[in-house]
Amino acid sequence: MSDASHLTFDLAKPGVSRGHLVVPRGADCEALSLPVYCLNKGEGPRLLITGGCHGDELEGPIVARRLVEWLPEAQTCGRIIIVPVLNPPAVQAWSRNTPVDGLNLNRVFPGCADGSVTERIADAVSRLLLPMADTVFDLHSFGPTWDLPPASATHPIADPDLMAKTIRMAEAFKLPITLVWEHSDTPGMFDVLVQSQGKVFVCAELGGGTVSAKALAIYEAGVRNALIALGLVEGKAECLSFREQKYSQTLETLLSDELKSPARGIFEPRCSVLDEVEQGDLIGKLHPMESVSAGSIDVRAPTTSTVCAIRSGAHVDADEVVAFLARPLKL
Numbered sequence: 001m002s003d004a005s006h007l008t009f010d011l012a013k014p015g016v017s018r019g020h021l022v023v024p025r026g027a028d029c030e031a032l033s034l035p036v037y038c039l040n041k042g043e044g045p046r047l048l049i050t051g052g053c054h055g056d057e058l059e060g061p062i063v064a065r066r067l068v069e070w071l072p073e074a075q076t077c078g079r080i081i082i083v084p085v086l087n088p089p090a091v092q093a094w095s096r097n098t099p100v101d102g103l104n105l106n107r108v109f110p111g112c113a114d115g116s117v118t119e120r121i122a123d124a125v126s127r128l129l130l131p132m133a134d135t136v137f138d139l140h141s142f143g144p145t146w147d148l149p150p151a152s153a154t155h156p157i158a159d160p161d162l163m164a165k166t167i168r169m170a171e172a173f174k175l176p177i178t179l180v181w182e183h184s185d186t187p188g189m190f191d192v193l194v195q196s197q198g199k200v201f202v203c204a205e206l207g208g209g210t211v212s213a214k215a216l217a218i219y220e221a222g223v224r225n226a227l228i229a230l231g232l233v234e235g236k237a238e239c240l241s242f243r244e245q246k247y248s249q250t251l252e253t254l255l256s257d258e259l260k261s262p263a264r265g266i267f268e269p270r271c272s273v274l275d276e277v278e279q280g281d282l283i284g285k286l287h288p289m290e291s292v293s294a295g296s297i298d299v300r301a302p303t304t305s306t307v308c309a310i311r312s313g314a315h316v317d318a319d320e321v322v323a324f325l326a327r328p329l330k331l
């Protein structure tokens with residue numbers, strides 16, 4: 001390894017400054033320079049906004065760049081550090097994982113200074129940027145083969161105070177869904193690291209599919225609402241309508257709410273996100289494509305619930321998740 005990771009500029013400088021987070025080169029690739037914007041208006045909340053953790057979720061980097069355009073005028077206090085793209089090799093390849101080492105950046109935190117490139121990125125972010133913030137907004141989306149309403153999400157947190165604080169922050173986005181999402185695969189996630197330091201972390205999950213102007217507008221309004229709630233920006237929160245609905249709801253989805261494909265084949269959705277379903281209602285159909293004798297298989301709702309996310313016409317393996325159901329969060 002050559003140099004240590006470093007920032008090319010001083011985050012304490014007042015006003016708007018920009019520079020790079022340099023991730024040193026290693027055996028697998030050259031050094032990376034991640035553009036970083038710092039908007040420093042003195043005392044107040046300290047926020048880190050990141051996008052492009054997963055390379056096929058491009059709404060986050062776009063919204064992050066939009067913030068850089070209007071925040072210098074709108075921000076009234078505090079410090080906001082914005083990194084539109086955490087994982088440049090993955091974004092350039094439009095790939096969820098880093099193509100160089102095949103790793104998922106959101107599973108290697110806190111990273112490793114002399115690890116592979118994904119681990120080096122995580123290490124640089126953990127050591128140089130995270131200590132500079134008390135709150136983190138990580139801008140994701142659900143990827144091209146899913147449909148999900150714009151959502152602000154958190155996983156369940158063991159500390160009840162931090163959980164309540166995090167839900168309040170997530171609800172402040174006023175996106176169509178605030179989601180408490182039970183996950184089976186949490187080691188190495190960025191939020192787990194941030195929360196272990198007692199800090200608030202909200203993951204914004206824009207819907208799936210391709211990037212659309214309407215969805216970006218909802219997403220950007222959501223982030224602005226959260227900035228207003230934090231006191232970093234003045235103004236009135238606004239709740240944009242999503243598919244005719246103009247309200248937000250707080251839901252939880254458990255591991256048992258994951259509907260899995262009964263076989264390998266093409267999944268056809270038969271309902272839409274935010275649909276209310278009863279036990280036995282048809283969620284979708286799985287069409288096995290490799291046999292002329294295999295019939296299509298119904299995927300049905302096991303309980304009364306809300307359809308939170310659904311695969312939008314993807315080829316899936318047996319046991320792969322094709323839908324997430326949810327219900328109102330009970331605190």
Ligand SMILES: [Zn+2]
Nearest residue numbers: 054057140141
């Ligand atoms: Zn993601």
